[in-house]
Amino acid sequence: MADSKNSETDWRAKLSPEQYHVLREGGTERAFTGKYNDHKGDGMYRCAGCGAPLFESDAKYNSGSGWPSFTAPVEGEAVTEIVDSSHGMIRTEVRCARCEGHLGHVFPDGPGPEGLRYCMNSASLEFDPKED
Helix, strand or coil: CCCCCCCHHHHHHHCCHHHHHHHHHCCCCCCCCCCCCCCCCCEEEEECCCCCEEEEHHHEECCCCCCCEECCCCCCCCEEEEEECHHHCCEEEEEECCCCCEEEEEECCCCCCCCCEEEECHHHEEEEECCC
């Protein structure tokens, strides 16, 4: 299990170059290119860095944004949110609470009771299908 105390060498050995760019450097994959954008499986989306459970498939919806979108994380402690003022914008960055990997951003324009859209990078996620 990986955590934020891993060395850069450890992270680079564990992650693909795209995963490293997103999770450790705060990068973003191009819209509509991620493997989970149109994914419809039943199961759990986990952090690609450490395996922590992040989002259940029931919370996934098609936002049309080009990135996998969710209405809420699996539990309140699964992710942390911090103010991101990069690129001339004020946004809320979402990180894995366990390994501090960058996942994406959350926006106040989603469906559901909270009205949130957790817009995640596919490169930051791994999917664990539900067993029958």
